[in-house]
Amino acid sequence: MKEPGKEIGSENQKAQMRKGVLEFCILLTISKEKKYASNIIQTLKEADLIVVEGTLYPLLSRLRQTELLTHTWEESQSGPPRKYYELTKKGRETLATLKQSWSSLAKSVDHLTE
Template sequence: MEPDSKLVALRRGMLEPLVLASVEQQARYAGEIATALRDAGFPVQEATLYPLLNKLRREELLAHEWQESAAGPPRKYLSLTESGRAQLRDFRAYWASLTDMITTIGH
């Protein structure tokens, strides 16, 4: 069943906080981030992910470090900066307030 277009728009808006959350505990390279998102049930395509990762780096929410890979060329591992951690905290607080509104408005 294809999701409603309004739900697709909401999901699209969740990509940035989910990317930040995906590197909260450990640095990951782009392929690992995509896999983590998919494993969590969030469909993502590289054509969407890579531009967002570059944007988040430009905004200094993500930092990167090159690491050697046994499976090929070096990989760029991404991690949260302090600004990224603050942004993720803000997203979580706002999400919690939205969830609370949806839960309580009809009661």
């Protein structure tokens, strides 16, 4: 069963584009300094990228399983302890590769736009 006034491409598509670079952006975010989940969401939001918890946690787990990042618990002054994420060596290497992938992709799009 589908809604009759189904959403047209543009809205949906914008979300689709965001998906593709999400993992990349999260690695970018952490690369500057270690952060915890809510912190990451905040940073991405400041860059106009909307992400929610339900998306982020599974993604962080996946990145940890592939050993791109590690986490350490730290006490908070107000509330429960926080899980700070940080890039591993492999994580930094992968990020470098992804930066190239991104610029390569941007180049392709430019090429098609002309």
